[in-house]
Amino acid sequence: MGDQSxxxxxxxxxxxxxxxxxxxxxxxxxxxxPLRGRELADVVIVGGGLTGxxxxxxxxxxxxxxxxxxxxxGVLGQGASGRSGGQVLHGxxxxxxxxxxxLRRIHAVTGLGIDLAEEWASRFAPGAFRRGGCLEVYTDxxxxxxxxxxxxxxxxxxxxxxxxxxxELKIAGARGAVLDPxxxxxxxxxxLQGMRRPLVExxxxxxxxxxxxxxxxxxxxxxxxxxxxxxxxxxxLATNAYTPSLGFFRGxxxxxxxxxxxxxxxxxxxxxxxxxxxxxxxxDDLDRIAYAxxxxxxxxxxxxxxxxxxxxxxxxxxxxxxxxxxxxxRFMRGVMARYFPSLADVxxxxxxxGTLAITLDRVCSMGILGEARNIYYAxxxxxxxxxxxxxxxxxxxxxxxxxGEPWRDLPFHQKRLLPFPPEPLRWIGYQVYTRVxxxxxxxx
Numbered sequence: 001m002g003d004q005s006x007x008x009x010x011x012x013x014x015x016x017x018x019x020x021x022x023x024x025x026x027x028x029x030x031x032x033x034p035l036r037g038r039e040l041a042d043v044v045i046v047g048g049g050l051t052g053x054x055x056x057x058x059x060x061x062x063x064x065x066x067x068x069x070x071x072x073x074g075v076l077g078q079g080a081s082g083r084s085g086g087q088v089l090h091g092x093x094x095x096x097x098x099x100x101x102x103l104r105r106i107h108a109v110t111g112l113g114i115d116l117a118e119e120w121a122s123r124f125a126p127g128a129f130r131r132g133g134c135l136e137v138y139t140d141x142x143x144x145x146x147x148x149x150x151x152x153x154x155x156x157x158x159x160x161x162x163x164x165x166x167x168e169l170k171i172a173g174a175r176g177a178v179l180d181p182x183x184x185x186x187x188x189x190x191x192l193q194g195m196r197r198p199l200v201e202x203x204x205x206x207x208x209x210x211x212x213x214x215x216x217x218x219x220x221x222x223x224x225x226x227x228x229x230x231x232x233x234x235x236x237l238a239t240n241a242y243t244p245s246l247g248f249f250r251g252x253x254x255x256x257x258x259x260x261x262x263x264x265x266x267x268x269x270x271x272x273x274x275x276x277x278x279x280x281x282x283x284d285d286l287d288r289i290a291y292a293x294x295x296x297x298x299x300x301x302x303x304x305x306x307x308x309x310x311x312x313x314x315x316x317x318x319x320x321x322x323x324x325x326x327x328x329x330r331f332m333r334g335v336m337a338r339y340f341p342s343l344a345d346v347x348x349x350x351x352x353x354g355t356l357a358i359t360l361d362r363v364c365s366m367g368i369l370g371e372a373r374n375i376y377y378a379x380x381x382x383x384x385x386x387x388x389x390x391x392x393x394x395x396x397x398x399x400x401x402x403x404g405e406p407w408r409d410l411p412f413h414q415k416r417l418l419p420f421p422p423e424p425l426r427w428i429g430y431q432v433y434t435r436v437x438x439x440x441x442x443x444x
């Protein structure tokens with residue numbers, strides 16, 4: 001799956017995990033050894049992010065005798081799960097519920113993912129999760145007015161939400177905002193590191209630093225690595241933006257590099273000054289969403305805000321050339337200062353990039369494929385994936401057991417991914433569209 005040395009996770013989440021680990025040696029555990037030689041399993045899971053770990057956990061809990069192997073190219077949380085913007089949100093990107101029933105359904109289902117974040121963090125990574133609510137900021141008066149009306153509709157449907165007017169906010173340029181009080185913030189890297197030991201104790205054969213070079217499919221699946229191979233009856237693809245590198249979903253996924261930064265720790269007075277209040281994170285209402293999050297260590301994570309915060313590499317490589325980008329950092333710092341002018345001079349302590357799996361209509365997909373119907377997958381979260389990735393483990397475990405009925409009414413179930421054009425049209429189209437419109441390519 002490429003040169004992992006170019007894809008080191010340098011996010012603030014890794015740094016804060018390391019700080020906490022030094023204080024809590026009893027909970028720390030070392031990376032598991034790479035796969036060497038030949039092994040057999042009933043199910044092999046490729047990818048040690050939230051999707052893969054959740055799937056392994058659910059399968060092991062339900063079927064203790066099942067032979068489960070998990071192969072991770074780096075360490076648990078190496079990919080997007082450990083580099084995120086931190087917010088754990090309700091909803092499915094690309095889906096706008098049009099009835100009270102569908103709104104309640106999607107809110108409840110994605111709420112299951114938030115509940116998992118809370119439950120597992122309390123058990124395996126104390127302090128990694130906090131359910132303090134997240135804010136969506138509206139920068140246009142008409143959109144703010146429409147959002148206010150949507151809050152009233154949501155509350156009538158039994159969905160908790162709160163609207164804040166412009167005069168109640170300290171965020172520059174905000175014309176209104178909606179608070180989801182049941183959303184939260186997660187250090188995904190810390191959670192996944194904390195789940196390493198419990199996974200092994202549950203019987204999962206976990207191999208880290210084991211990039212899968214090739215997958216051969218059929219009634220038996222073979223995952224080839226540098227020093228061995230793993231044969232199994234079933235395969236779980238939990239690799240999101242890295243999935244096309246394994247030969248799957250090459251036309252349906254756009255691996256998009258997303259840059260982010262984090263400030264030095266801010267004191268409580270500075271947090272009150274910028275109006276962050278008790279909530280955990282915020283995002284705006286623009287196409288290239290700007291987002292911010294307060295970490296457990298008191299740092300502000302900031303990302304997005306425009307095309308300069310993202311990049312697409314010709315050929316769709318999911319591997320970053322460098323951990324941070326000067327141009328992207330300058331741009332994001334400018335957007336951050338636009339919303340929070342008093343932070344214009346705050347030191348930037350961390351900068352990193354992670355790769356998103358973008359679908360053309362932004363809707364993710366979870367399902368089964370292959371002639372033998374033994375390949376399970378969940379991917380394409382399009383930047384809105386923490387709760388959905390955690391939920392995916394439960395969905396895929398149900399599908400594996402032949403009980404997919406609870407999920408069939410949801411937009412992600414067996415969702416067909418609309419195709420992007422092949423190269424070089426894909427790269428050219430991305431460059432032209434984003435530069436001309438200032439937006440990201442998507443199906444209208």
